[in-house]
Amino acid sequence: MDVMNVRRLIPTAALSCAALLGLTALTACGSGSAAERKDGKLDVVASFYPLQFLTEQIGGDHVAVTGLTKPGVEPHDLEISARQTAKLNDADAVVYLKGLQPAVDAAVQQADVKTKVDASTLTAMEKHGNEVGGHAAAHDDAAEEAGHDDHADHGHSHSESGDDPHIWLDPVKYAEVAKGVGAALAKADPAHAADYAKNTDALVGRLGGLDKEYAAALKNTKAKVFITTHAAFGYLAERYGLTEEAINGLDPDSEPSPARIKDLQKMAKADGVTTVFYETLVSDKTAKTLASDASLRTDVLDPLEGITDRSKGTDYFSVMRSNLTALTTALGTK
Numbered sequence: 001m002d003v004m005n006v007r008r009l010i011p012t013a014a015l016s017c018a019a020l021l022g023l024t025a026l027t028a029c030g031s032g033s034a035a036e037r038k039d040g041k042l043d044v045v046a047s048f049y050p051l052q053f054l055t056e057q058i059g060g061d062h063v064a065v066t067g068l069t070k071p072g073v074e075p076h077d078l079e080i081s082a083r084q085t086a087k088l089n090d091a092d093a094v095v096y097l098k099g100l101q102p103a104v105d106a107a108v109q110q111a112d113v114k115t116k117v118d119a120s121t122l123t124a125m126e127k128h129g130n131e132v133g134g135h136a137a138a139h140d141d142a143a144e145e146a147g148h149d150d151h152a153d154h155g156h157s158h159s160e161s162g163d164d165p166h167i168w169l170d171p172v173k174y175a176e177v178a179k180g181v182g183a184a185l186a187k188a189d190p191a192h193a194a195d196y197a198k199n200t201d202a203l204v205g206r207l208g209g210l211d212k213e214y215a216a217a218l219k220n221t222k223a224k225v226f227i228t229t230h231a232a233f234g235y236l237a238e239r240y241g242l243t244e245e246a247i248n249g250l251d252p253d254s255e256p257s258p259a260r261i262k263d264l265q266k267m268a269k270a271d272g273v274t275t276v277f278y279e280t281l282v283s284d285k286t287a288k289t290l291a292s293d294a295s296l297r298t299d300v301l302d303p304l305e306g307i308t309d310r311s312k313g314t315d316y317f318s319v320m321r322s323n324l325t326a327l328t329t330a331l332g333t334k
Contacts, residue, residue: 039064042189045088047096047104048075049306050168051119051181053316055095058182058199062192066091068104074281075100075305080107093117093188095181099125100165115188120165122180123173128164130260132234133224133243168304170235171214171320175207210320214240217324222332225271227264227296229278229287232303242331245273247286256286265294275330277301280310299326 041064046052048069056065068084069075080088080103088094088107093115096104108116167173182200186193218240226237231246245267247256267273276291276298278284284298291298302311302319313319 042185042192043090043092044185045091045094045113047094047101048078050174050304050316051095051097051177054168054174054178054181054203055185057203058178058196059185060195060199062189062195063185069101069306071306072281072308073306078103080104085111088113093184095119095184097165097167099163115184117181117184119167119177119180120163123167123176125163125165125167126235126238128231128234130231130246130248131243132164132231132246133237133241164231164234166232166303167235168316169233169320170239171207171211172239173235175204175211178203178207206317210317211239213321214324217328218242218331220334221328222334223272223274224331225267225273226301226327226330227268227273227276227287227290228301229282229284230303232279232305233301242327247276247290261286261290261293264290268294268296274332275299275326277326277330279303280308281305297330299330301326 042059042062044055044059044063044065046055046065046067049067049071052065052067055063059065066087068080068088069078078101085107088111091111091113094108094111094113095117096108097119098105099120167177178200182196186196189196214236221242224241225243225245226233227245227247229246230248231244233244236242237244245264247260247264268276274297276287276294276296278287278298278300279302280300281303288298290296300312301323302313304316304319304323307314307319311319312322
C-alpha cells in the first residue's frame with residue numbers, strides 16, 4: 001500500500017461518501033459538458049497545478065481548465081467537496097496523477113467522465129525512499145568492500161519507499177506526460193487535433209531546453225548531496241547525477257525519527273552539505289531546526305505542487321529556474 005495513503009484511508013473514504021450524497025442535488029446546477037458550453041470549449045478538470053499548467057499550455061484557447069487543488073492547499077491532503085465532485089462528473093475530461101491524491105483517485109473512479117487521463121501511465125514510475133540518487137549505491141559498494149553495513153552509521157535510510165508520484169520535477173518525464181495529454185485531448189476533440197499537436201510540440205521543446213539548462217548547471221558541482229523536507233526531488237536527483245536526502249519520506253506530513261535527524265547531521269558533515277531545503281506548502285520547523293543544530297543554511301526548493309504569492313516564480317518554468325539557482329548555490333561549482 002502506498003505509504004502516503006495509509007493515514008488518509010478513513011478520512012478519504014468518509015469524504016467520498018459525503019461527496020456522493022451531495023452529487024445528485026448539485027448535478028442539476030453543474031456547469032455542463034463542452035457540448036453545452038456556450039463557448040464550445042472542451043471542459044477539462046485537472047487535479048493539481050502541474051497538470052493544470054500542462055493542460056492549459058497544450059489546450060490553449062480550445063479548453064477550459066478547472067483545477068481541483070486551490071493555491072496554497074497541499075495537494076497530498078486535498079479533500080474534495082460535493083460541488084467539486086459534481087463538476088468532475090460534468091467534465092469532458094479529467095487529467096490526474098493516480099497515487100498522489102487519494103480523494104481524487106476515488107472521485108475519478110466513480111465519475112462518469114468519457115476521457116480520463118492518468119499521468120502515472122504516461123511515463124515510467126519508480127519506487128523511492130528517503131534517499132534517492134547515486135550516493136547510496138556508492139556507499140553500499142564501499143560498505144561491502146569494507147565488510148560492514150554503512151547504512152548503520154551513515155544514515156542512508158531507504159525506509160518509507162513507495163511509488164514516487166513527483167514526475168513533474170523531472171523535465172524529461174514531464175515532457176513524456178505532455179505528449180500523452182496532448183494525444184488524449186486530440187482524441188477527445190479531433191476538430192482541434194492539429195492545434196493540440198502544435199502546442200504539445202512547443203511545450204516539449206521548452207522542457208527540452210529546461211533539461212539542458214539543468215544538465216549544464218549541475219554537471220560540475222562541488223557537492224552532489226542535498227537535503228530536502230520530503231522526498232519530492234528523487235527523479236530530478238537521478239536525472240542530473242545528484243543525491244536527495246529527505247528528512248521525511250514521500251509523505252510531507254510524516255515525522256522523522258530522532259535517529260533519522262542524527263544520521264542526517266552526520267551525513268551533512270561527511271558529504272559537505274551546506275544547505276537544508278524547505279518548501280512553501282508544509283511546515284519548515286523541522287528543516288530549520290536541523291539546519292540550526294548542524295550549522296547549515298536554509299533555502300527554498302519548491303516542489304511546485306501549487307503557485308502562491310510565496311512562490312519564487314509565477315509559473316512552472318520560472319519556479320524550476322529558481323530551484324536550479326538554489327541548487328547550484330547550495331552545491332557550488334567547480
